[in-house]
Structure formats: structure tokens, C-alpha cells
Amino acid sequence: MRHRSLLILTTAVAAGALTLSACGSRGEDKSGDGSKATVVIGLDAPLTGELSALGQGIKNSADLAVKNANKQNEVDGVTFELRPLDDKALPNAGQQNATKLAGDKEVLGIVGPLNSGVAQSMQQVAQSNGVTLISPANTTPDLTQGKNWKKNDRKRQFSTYFRTATTDEVQGAFDGQYAYEKMKAKTAYVIDDQKTYGVGLASSFKDQFTKLGGKIVGTEHVSPDDRDFKAVVAKAKSANPDLVFYGGEYPASGPLSQQLKDGGLDAPLMGGDGMYSADYIELNKKAQGDYASSVGKPVEQLPSAKKFIEDYKAAGYKDRYEAYGGSTYDATWAIIQAVKQVVADNNGKLPDDARKKVVDAMNKVSFDGVTGKVAFDKYGDTTNTMITAYQVDNKQWKARFSAEFEKFDKS
Amino acid sequence: MNELPQQLANGLILGAMYGLIAIGYTMVYGIVQLINFAHGEIFMVGGFGALTVYLALPPGMSLMAALPLMLIGGIAVSVLVGVAAERFAYRPLRGAPRLAPLITAIGLSIALQQAVWKWYPDAKKARVFPQFKGDAFDILGATVQRGDLFVVVAAPICMIALGFFVSKTRSGRAMQATAQDRDTAALMGIDTNRIIVLAFAIGAAFAGVAAVAYGLRTGEVQFRMGFIMGLKAFTAAVLGGIGNIYGAMLGGIVLGIAEALATAYVEFIPGMTQFGGGAWKDVWAFVLLILVLLLRPQGLLGERVADRA
Numbered sequence: 001m002r003h004r005s006l007l008i009l010t011t012a013v014a015a016g017a018l019t020l021s022a023c024g025s026r027g028e029d030k031s032g033d034g035s036k037a038t039v040v041i042g043l044d045a046p047l048t049g050e051l052s053a054l055g056q057g058i059k060n061s062a063d064l065a066v067k068n069a070n071k072q073n074e075v076d077g078v079t080f081e082l083r084p085l086d087d088k089a090l091p092n093a094g095q096q097n098a099t100k101l102a103g104d105k106e107v108l109g110i111v112g113p114l115n116s117g118v119a120q121s122m123q124q125v126a127q128s129n130g131v132t133l134i135s136p137a138n139t140t141p142d143l144t145q146g147k148n149w150k151k152n153d154r155k156r157q158f159s160t161y162f163r164t165a166t167t168d169e170v171q172g173a174f175d176g177q178y179a180y181e182k183m184k185a186k187t188a189y190v191i192d193d194q195k196t197y198g199v200g201l202a203s204s205f206k207d208q209f210t211k212l213g214g215k216i217v218g219t220e221h222v223s224p225d226d227r228d229f230k231a232v233v234a235k236a237k238s239a240n241p242d243l244v245f246y247g248g249e250y251p252a253s254g255p256l257s258q259q260l261k262d263g264g265l266d267a268p269l270m271g272g273d274g275m276y277s278a279d280y281i282e283l284n285k286k287a288q289g290d291y292a293s294s295v296g297k298p299v300e301q302l303p304s305a306k307k308f309i310e311d312y313k314a315a316g317y318k319d320r321y322e323a324y325g326g327s328t329y330d331a332t333w334a335i336i337q338a339v340k341q342v343v344a345d346n347n348g349k350l351p352d353d354a355r356k357k358v359v360d361a362m363n364k365v366s367f368d369g370v371t372g373k374v375a376f377d378k379y380g381d382t383t384n385t386m387i388t389a390y391q392v393d394n395k396q397w398k399a400r401f402s403a404e405f406e407k408f409d410k411s
Numbered sequence: 412m413n414e415l416p417q418q419l420a421n422g423l424i425l426g427a428m429y430g431l432i433a434i435g436y437t438m439v440y441g442i443v444q445l446i447n448f449a450h451g452e453i454f455m456v457g458g459f460g461a462l463t464v465y466l467a468l469p470p471g472m473s474l475m476a477a478l479p480l481m482l483i484g485g486i487a488v489s490v491l492v493g494v495a496a497e498r499f500a501y502r503p504l505r506g507a508p509r510l511a512p513l514i515t516a517i518g519l520s521i522a523l524q525q526a527v528w529k530w531y532p533d534a535k536k537a538r539v540f541p542q543f544k545g546d547a548f549d550i551l552g553a554t555v556q557r558g559d560l561f562v563v564v565a566a567p568i569c570m571i572a573l574g575f576f577v578s579k580t581r582s583g584r585a586m587q588a589t590a591q592d593r594d595t596a597a598l599m600g601i602d603t604n605r606i607i608v609l610a611f612a613i614g615a616a617f618a619g620v621a622a623v624a625y626g627l628r629t630g631e632v633q634f635r636m637g638f639i640m641g642l643k644a645f646t647a648a649v650l651g652g653i654g655n656i657y658g659a660m661l662g663g664i665v666l667g668i669a670e671a672l673a674t675a676y677v678e679f680i681p682g683m684t685q686f687g688g689g690a691w692k693d694v695w696a697f698v699l700l701i702l703v704l705l706l707r708p709q710g711l712l713g714e715r716v717a718d719r720a
Contacts, residue, residue, distance in 0.1 A: 221690035
């Protein structure tokens with residue numbers, strides 16, 4: 001018996017060592033052809049699974065940015081390459097992907113992830129490897145400003161982390177204000193999915209809604225894997241709110257909204273950017289009248305986005321660009337611009353410590369992107385705080401109201 | 412508004428669905444003492460089977476007319492996968508130590524999930540399942556959806572048919588005999604291999620019915636749906652007394668109602684506010700399971716069995 005367990009142990013250790021050494025040797029034996037340097041932009045998003053509608057939109061939009069950069073020779077002497085990896089919306093998969101990408105020294109930046117919870121596990125990896133991580137979709141304030149942001153004790157968490165999506169502090173507050181002032185809702189029932197994103201969004205909504213004079217008539221938490229919300233629906237119905245607010249994503253909120261209305265509650269469901277997806281309407285036969293906010297202005301309304309939409313159509317991608325198409329394009333373009341700056345500063349060649357220089361250049365990036373002006377503040381957050389409220393009308397999301405939301409109490 | 416009737420109805424409907432799946436766990440365990448952890452996935456493929464039939468039918472067809480065909484499709488796929496699992500995964504391990512088939516079951520469960528994920532068109536995200544149009548019914552102060560009526564009707568019919576089969580037919584009695592003592596049953600001339608296949612097939616058929624009910628209720632099927640539902644149904648089977656078919660249904664209903672009531676009322680118990688609501692319902696369901704097993708280790712309807720050598 002003892003012999004056998006020893007044998008197993010030895011095999012496991014040997015296998016582990018072999019795998020590790022195999023990892024270590026990757027990327028060493030590649031040599032450029034001398035004339036053109038290759039810069040790899042990594043991408044991490046849920047390419048499969050329930051959130052894949054958003055993830056595929058992210059991948060395609062980043063791909064489009066890379067292709068455009070190569071086509072118009074944006075950075076002389078540099079060819080960009082996109083390396084997309086699937087995180088299945090799982091934090092540990094995101095961490096593995098970040099490790100894998102950071103291990104390749106050709107990777108100068110990573111676009112992604114979609115989920116704030118995944119970002120938490122990737123940030124440290126990116127930081128210790130000094131590689132830029134830029135998310136088109138993370139909205140949890142903690143990621144950039146630390147967990148004491150509510151007490152106005154804000155501190156930048158990671159010098160390598162940036163995002164082109166504005167925070168839930170802004171978005172949830174926008175939702176609260178919109179619900180109270182534009183929808184004239186006086187009472188709200190708040191449900192969240194217990195994930196980083198959902199809880200943060202719901203709490204910002206609550207703060208703003210009550211601050212303006214609205215009343216929270218009940219709160220409830222559900223599991224993001226649940227599809228049967230009948231028990232919660234019965235509770236919400238007896239609270240009889242003007243509005244149900246959901247902090248979470250469309251795979252759960254689609255069935256939730258339908259079951260709320262099936263259960264006889266005559267109030268719209270409102271959510272954040274995690275709900276702003278065409279799949280929400282597909283999964284929910286009673287989506288009519290529901291609201292979702294999303295970061296930035298509707299891409300379709302922006303003159304700056306016209307070219308993006310045309311290019312996206314021309315490229316013939318199978319999936320729609322969804323909520324984060326524009327912000328992903330901008331995030332990818334920000335890395336490309338940073339690389340351009342670094343190359344220009346180094347007499348047209350890629351320097352040896354390119355990663356560090358790209359991070360420095362990211363802080364100073366400023367250009368007119370698809371979603372508007374792209375630049376980052378001292379926390380790594382986007383300076384663009386534009387939010388739009390959408391409503392489902394005739395099986396489509398229709399933009400109802402856009403505004404720059406002033407950040408409160410921000411020094 | 413009094414929400415008690417609504418919560419009881421919700422619990423009953425959800426519980427009946429758990430119960431239908433739990434039948435599969437309990438029958439297979441009763442006969443081969445195997446916990447078939449792939450049963451949740453057999454439920455899941457049934458949902459995709461029914462969806463496939465619906466998509467193959469002419470688009471204008473009413474759901475009412477399509478439902479019998481979808482039911483047949485769902486059951487057929489579930490039974491096919493269930494029987495194939497028995498034949499190719501479990502039978503070769505019949506004489507092996509108990510852990511071997513258990514681990515095989517877990518592996519099979521992952522394999523089935525990944526197979527659907529990989530090869531079913533667009534199954535990488537949730538697929539939309541057809542639902543009945545029209546308003547809900549008001550029954551004794553509870554709102555019941557049209558789709559939910561399906562399980563309300565189907566579950567009792569299935570249970571009556573199963574009860575009749577087990578107690579009145581030759582095969583049913585052979586099944587009881589095999590459950591009591593497989594070796595002696597074989598000596599009496601019962602083809603125990605056939606009985607085992609039959610147990611897997613019946614369990615899978617019930618899972619197929621439950622899958623159609625699930626689709627009608629939630630409006631979607633997805634490759635991961637078998638995991639949670641399978642776990643809950645397994646809990647229901649243990650709660651009711653594993654090996655007992657009526658116990659499985661009773662356990663399912665008790666579990667469903669416990670979940671609904673825990674969501675609605677635990678937070679009103681003084682000092683328990685933070686333990687209430689939808690987030691804690693699973694915790695309460697398992698607290699109930701532990702309590703029942705402490706007081707009645709054999710489950711609600713289970714019989715105390717002496718350990719067979």
C-alpha cells in the first residue's frame with residue numbers, strides 16, 4: 001500500500017514538473033523576422049457559456065481594432081496580433097488566462113475581462129508582471145478606487161489596471177436618479193445576485209434612490225444560477241413596488257422579469273449594463289417596458305461610432321457587438337495608441353522594457369474613440385461618465401435618455 | 412396580501428418537478444445501490460430532446476399540439492442516454508468496489524454536459540424553450556401559470572402509472588424482488604440485467620417528463636441545468652427515503668415547499684432577518700434534510716434495512 005501511494009506521488013510530481021517546464025519554455029524560441037516586430041494583445045472574456053453573447057461581442061470588437069491598426073499601419077514597424085482566451089466567466093479561469101498571457105513577453109496588454117469578479121483575480125497577476133490590463137466592461141468601483149471608496153477614502157489599487165467603462169457608483173446613482181425623477185417611481189424592490197457587480201450596482205442604486213426621497217420596500221438576494229424565482233416573485237408582489245431593480249446579469253434577470261410579470265406584478269424591471277443585451281429580450285417574453293442602463297451613449301447615435309458600425313458589419317462577424325462593442329474597440333485602441341507612443345519615443349523601435357513604458361503611456365492616452373473622448377483619471381477609470389437609459393420597446397432596446405453623471409463628493 | 416397560498420403553490424410545483432427527477436435516483440439506488448450522479452444530465456438531455464422536436468415541427472403548429480410529440484422526444488432521448496449509460500458505463504463495473512461506479516457517474520455527468528455544450532447548436536448559452544401563451548389561472552388565491560399546469564397534471568399520472576406497474580405487473584414484481592435480493596431473484600429465474608435496464612429506463616423517462624416541465628416553466632434549457640436540479644432531486648430522494656418511489660415524490664414536495672417557505676418567512680423570525688430570503692433557501696433545505704436524517708436516518712418513508720453482507 002505504501003509503495004503504491006509513493007508511486008502515485010512520484011508520478012504526480014513528475015507530471016507537474018514536466019508541465020511547468022513546458023510552460024517555461026514557451027515563447028522563448030520565437031524570433032521575429034527582423035523587419036516587423038509583433039505585439040500581442042491578449043483578450044480575456046467569456047467566449048462560451050451564458051454570458052457569451054457579450055463575450056463574443058467583445059472579442060470581435062477587439063479583433064476589429066487590431067485589424068484596423070494593421071491595415072492602416074497605425075504603428076510603423078509593428079504588427080498587432082490578438083490572442084483571445086475564454087474565461088467562462090469564472091475567476092480562476094481568468095487568473096489562469098492572465099498568467100498564460102503574462103508569461104509571453106510579446107504580450108504588451110490584455111483587454112478584458114467582462115466580469116468584475118473575474119477582474120479581481122486577474123489584477124494581481126497583471127500587476128506583478130507589469131502588463132497593462134484594460135477592461136471594457138468592469139464597473140465595480142473597488143477595482144480602481146479600493147473598498148473604502150464609499151467613505152471617500154479613494155486609493156488607486158493597481159497601476160496597471162484601466163477601464164473604459166464607468167463605475168457602478170456612477171451607473172447605480174444614475175439609475176436611482178432616473179427611476180425617481182424620470183420614471184416617477186416612488187417605491188422600489190431591490191434584488192441582487194450576490195456577485196461583486198450585482199451587489200455594488202444595487203447598493204449604489206439604493207443610496208441614490210433613497211437620497212432623493214424614494215422608498216425601498218424590500219430587498220432580496222438570489223443565486224445567479226437560479227432560474228426559478230417564484231418564491232421571490234410572491235414576496236415582491238406583496239410589497240407592491242413601482243419598480244423592481246435588479247443588480248446582476250441577463251441570464252437570470254430575463255427569467256426573473258418574466259416570472260415577475262407572470263406572477264401578476266405590474267412594475268417594470270430595471271437593471272444595469274449586465275442586463276443590456278439582445279439575449280435578455282430573447283429569453284424574456286414579457287420584457288416590454290423594462291429598463292437597463294449602459295455605459296456611454298448608444299453607439300448608434302454617435303457620429304464617431306459610424307465607422308465602427310460600418311466596419312463591424314463589413315467584417316461579417318457572426319455575433320452582434322452588444323453592450324461593450326464600442327468600449328472594447330476603444331480599450332484595444334488605447335493599448336495600440338500607448339504602443340505607438342512608446343515606439344515613437346524610442347526612435348521607431350520597440351524598447352526592451354516595453355511593458356512598463358506602455359503602462360506609463362496608458363495614463364497619458366487621449367484620443368477621440370468610438371464612445372467619445374478616451375482618457376483615464378488618476379485611478380485608471382475612464383473620464384467619460386456618460387450613461388444611457390434604455391427601455392424595451394417592441395422587442396428592441398430603445399435609448400430613452402443619456403447624460404453625463406457628475407461624480408458626487410469627488411475631490 | 413396573504414402570500415401563503417402562492418408560496419405553497421410554488422413549492423408544490425417545484426417540488427413535483429424535483430420528485431419526478433428523484434424517482435430516477437431512488438429506483439436505480441433501490442436495485443443496484445448506485446447513486447447515479449449523471450441523472451441530472453439525463454434530465455438535461457431530455458430538455459434538449461424536446462426542444463429539438465419542437466424546432467423540427469412546422470413553425471405554425473400550436474404548442475398544445477406539439478407538446479405530446481415534444482414529450483415523446485424528450486423521453487426518448489433521456490431513456491436512450493440513460494440506458495446507454497447503464498450498458499456502457501455502469502455494467503462493466505458491476506462487480507467493482509462501490510466507489511468506482513460513483514466516480515464514473517460523476518465523470519459521465521461532466522462528459523454529457525460538455526457534449527451538449529460542444530455539439531448542440533447554440534447550446535453554449537441558454538436556448539429558448541417554447542411557452543404557453545395566455546394568462547395565468549387563479550386557483551385558491553394562488554396564481555398558477557399555464558405551463559405549470561403541465562407538471563401538476565403529469566406528476567400524479569406518472570406516479571399512479573408507476574405504482575400500478577411496480578405492484579401489479581410481472582416486471583414490476585420482478586423489480587421488487589431484485590431490489591430485495593438480486594442473487595435470490597436471479598436464482599428464481601428473473602433476468603436481473605433486464606430489470607436493471609428497466610429501472611434506468613423508467614427513471615430516465617421520468618426525468619424526460621420533468622425536463623419538459625422545466626422548459627415550460629422557465630422558458631429556457633441550458634447545458635448546466637442538470638447540475639442544480641439533479642442535486643436537489645438527489646436530496647429529495649434521500650429526504651423521502653432512498654429506494655422508496657413514493658418517498659422520492661414526497662421528499663421532492665417537502666423540499667420544494669420548504670424552499671418556498673424559507674424564502675418567504677424565515678426573515679420574519681426575530682433575530683433571523685439576515686438568514687432569510689432567496690439566498691438562504693438552499694441552506695434551509697439542507698438544514699431540513701439534516702434534521703430529518705438525524706431523527707429518521709432512513710428518510711421519511713424509507714424502511715430500516717439491515718446491512719446486507
